[in-house]
Amino acid sequence: MITDAAPVDRRARIQGNVDLCIALAGSGGGIASGLVMTATSYATLGITGGLLALAVIPFVLMRTRT
Template sequence: MLAQIPSGAGLTAGITVGALLAEEMLGSTDLAGVPSALFTAGAALGAVGIALVLLCLGWNFGLISGTAIVTDALPPDRRATTQGLVDVGIAVAGAVGSLASGLLVARTGYPTPALAVIPITGCSLRRRTRPTPNPSGPDRR
């Protein structure tokens, strides 16, 4: 986190120097924002690449471990059928979710799904932090 401070200072200096060079080379300030746009685009493309790699890793680890948990809980003669049904269910859920989110954003805009995440996250956190009863606790004899 502390490394971001000098990194931000260097980025700011680079944008400023780029704007001054553009002004000096061209003799006007009309294109002084071009270096800023190029720096921003470069940073955004790098962040998107990293985000996609992390998304891919998380998705694959979650998918593989989740389907392994489902199939390991079944007898061997039902594993292949269940694995196929789970894979089809995941594909259908992905398709329906994509279509539904596209329709939602088209009708209401981007803030609606972003705001909808807040109560979902709150419910998930509340459920996760709820204490679980201890079956071997002092109340059991």
Template structure:
């Protein structure tokens, strides 16, 4: 997300196009939350977390292969990126809630929220360095592959407590 405006500006897109792409991305990060919550409860935390990884890979692939002049495909890529983030955040939060004792749940969730924010900040910094050293396409593929690499950890590492949704 952080390098898309830089990429767009480098290829002659105006502020309106860049604003549209980022607005769609931010909307995709938050607006699906009620539906994502329903999916997490109905089909399970692990399947939604795995869907997050697949969605993030799709976002990276679309971003990497989009022609530099295609606002439509960049918008799609950033919408998928926001949706993948949403799926992962809601599923992950549910997994934490399921596996942390009630008396430490708020503290744990607070620590996790700080870690998510720090990871985002670190990712923003790293994305600039990666893009400067390589390209927007390489950054997009690296991000998608990293998201995909999380799937085995989610699939095999997440063990819900007895009596909770999987």
């Protein structure tokens, strides 16, 4: 969707940047979850992940109402 909306002459560069951001987010999430698991427990990791997922709901609702 992002590259489809981009000008043709910039699509490859934008796709590369998007791929980089996705890879960094995935590796950062893996590192963070490993640190949480080491410091606490799987239950804490699950609860934290659930709370973060729930925190997105108000932003989605605000976005759909405008």
